[in-house]
Amino acid sequence: MRTRPRELTVAAQDYLKAIHALEDEGVRVTTSALAERMSVSAPSATAMAKRLAGLGLVERTPYRGVALTETGRACALEVIRHHRLLERYLADRLGLTLDEVHAEAELLEHALSEELEARIDAELGYPTHDPHGDPIPDAELKLDAERGRTLSDLDEGERAAVSRVPDGDPGLLRYLAELGLVPEAEVEVLRRAPYGGPVTVRTVVGEHAISRELAGRIAVA
Amino acid sequence: MRTRPRELTVAAQDYLKAIHALEDEGVRVTTSALAERMSVSAPSATAMAKRLAGLGLVERTPYRGVALTETGRACALEVIRHHRLLERYLADRLGLTLDEVHAEAELLEHALSEELEARIDAELGYPTHDPHGDPIPDAELKLDAERGRTLSDLDEGERAAVSRVPDGDPGLLRYLAELGLVPEAEVEVLRRAPYGGPVTVRTVVGEHAISRELAGRIAVA
DNA sequence: AGCGCAGTTTAGTCATAGCTAATTCCGATC
DNA sequence: GATCGGAATTAGCTATGACTAAACTGCGCT
Numbered sequence: 001m002r003t004r005p006r007e008l009t010v011a012a013q014d015y016l017k018a019i020h021a022l023e024d025e026g027v028r029v030t031t032s033a034l035a036e037r038m039s040v041s042a043p044s045a046t047a048m049a050k051r052l053a054g055l056g057l058v059e060r061t062p063y064r065g066v067a068l069t070e071t072g073r074a075c076a077l078e079v080i081r082h083h084r085l086l087e088r089y090l091a092d093r094l095g096l097t098l099d100e101v102h103a104e105a106e107l108l109e110h111a112l113s114e115e116l117e118a119r120i121d122a123e124l125g126y127p128t129h130d131p132h133g134d135p136i137p138d139a140e141l142k143l144d145a146e147r148g149r150t151l152s153d154l155d156e157g158e159r160a161a162v163s164r165v166p167d168g169d170p171g172l173l174r175y176l177a178e179l180g181l182v183p184e185a186e187v188e189v190l191r192r193a194p195y196g197g198p199v200t201v202r203t204v205v206g207e208h209a210i211s212r213e214l215a216g217r218i219a220v221a
Numbered sequence: 222m223r224t225r226p227r228e229l230t231v232a233a234q235d236y237l238k239a240i241h242a243l244e245d246e247g248v249r250v251t252t253s254a255l256a257e258r259m260s261v262s263a264p265s266a267t268a269m270a271k272r273l274a275g276l277g278l279v280e281r282t283p284y285r286g287v288a289l290t291e292t293g294r295a296c297a298l299e300v301i302r303h304h305r306l307l308e309r310y311l312a313d314r315l316g317l318t319l320d321e322v323h324a325e326a327e328l329l330e331h332a333l334s335e336e337l338e339a340r341i342d343a344e345l346g347y348p349t350h351d352p353h354g355d356p357i358p359d360a361e362l363k364l365d366a367e368r369g370r371t372l373s374d375l376d377e378g379e380r381a382a383v384s385r386v387p388d389g390d391p392g393l394l395r396y397l398a399e400l401g402l403v404p405e406a407e408v409e410v411l412r413r414a415p416y417g418g419p420v421t422v423r424t425v426v427g428e429h430a431i432s433r434e435l436a437g438r439i440a441v442a
Numbered sequence: 443a444g445c446g447c448a449g450t451t452t453a454g455t456c457a458t459a460g461c462t463a464a465t466t467c468c469g470a471t472c
Numbered sequence: 473g474a475t476c477g478g479a480a481t482t483a484g485c486t487a488t489g490a491c492t493a494a495a496c497t498g499c500g501c502t
């Protein structure tokens with residue numbers, strides 16, 4: 001039996017998604033973290049946290065923050081499934097580029113019926129990853145964690161394939177695409193400057209130095 | 222330069238669509254007609270009518286009703302364009318049936334960006350009609366009126382092709398499909414009972430009597 | 443242990459969009 | 473031309489979700 005974020009407001013779904021993302025990043029979901037992520041004032045975040053707690057979707061400890069309940073997590077995953085399936089669809093079937101799909105999926109995700117979700121899923125052959133390399137929760141909302149290594153974990157001389165890139169920032173995605181850093185692409189780490197300095201990589205496009213911080217956000221396999 | 226219903230609330234867009242539909246049907250757009258169409262109380266309709274008038278989207282005469290302004294009509298057509306393009310897409314590319322597309326398009330129409338609209342339009346080869354046979358406003362929002370004849374206008378013995386069926390009621394659409402009354406299908410009128418009685422038609426599926434009222438809602442060419 | 447500040451929450455508003463109950467208007471009838 | 477009834481509007485509430493300003497907590501630091 002499937003939980004139904006469908007009966008939630010769009011705003012509530014967006015908050016759940018944000019809370020899930022923060023938990024996933026290992027960040028404590030405080031009011032300010034949530035407010036920041038949602039581009040909203042702290043009181044607004046507090047208010048929504050209370051509402052979600054009232055719906056049994058999060059556990060809330062005043063002054064401490066919130067944590068998703070099982071139900072809350074299911075709702076978040078449902079929305080994420082919609083988002084990532086749509087990204088996959090938009091990229092594969094309508095030719096949207098990596099930097100375009102996120103925003104479009106963001107718009108459409110709340111308007112996708114279960115029917116259509118299933119139809120799209122089948123049409124695409126039950127894909128497991130979105131175009132950025134993020135895993136798509138399956139129809140039972142199972143999500144494989146796959147917290148693998150990143151570009152910044154590789155030793156000099158190591159080669160790997162990019163498995164995941166950050167998904168939200170179109171400018172960043174265009175930049176990475178220019179450097180040849182897209183999912184599936186081959187990379188070799190040439191140098192890792194000490195003290196958290198830049199990482200120099202070779203891709204099909206050539207050699208490029210990128211910040212350690214950015215390298216840490218690019219997963220490899 | 223394109224008007225931007227995008228900046229309107231979803232509710233406002235839905236009201237504009239309803240007002241457009243009523244005008245199209247030749248109905249005076251009174252508060253009660255609008256309230257009825259929107260499944261909303263009369264005071265709610267009054268309130269929205271005022272809001273739309275304030276935005277310059279309708280001309281409102283208290284106690285008289287509303288009429289779309291040019292801007293209002295453009296916004297309504299923009300929404301209708303989204304709706305019908307999506308219907309066409311869902312039918313052609315995802316295999317949804319005639320009775321399913323309306324509800325899905327209803328959900329998605331407000332979440333469709335101009336970008337994606339253009340992409341879908343191109344993908345489909347700039348279609349002119351949705352799967353029910355309703356005309357799709359073009360990118361400049363021109364809509365061909367084509368107020369043609371209906372099944373109930375045909376004389377006994379006349380043959381024609383169904384050009385348009387009502388789009389909102391899934392049950393009705395399934396019924397019509399069973400009778401072979403779908404867009405493009407060949408029909409021949411066998412009998413027209415007097416005094417507004419039923420019309421008997423032959424389709425590929427056989428002979429069927431349908432009410433005059435229903436026949437009047439099926440356009441032919 | 444106490445003080446202070448950063449972070450949280452409360453208090454009080456606003457806008458949208460819905461509702462019911464009460465009132466007002468318009469036109470049709472007498 | 474007054475009246476009556478139905479349609480339309482006003483008045484007053486509710487919920488969501490945002491905001492600012494003010495008050496409160498708790499933790500770290502002395």
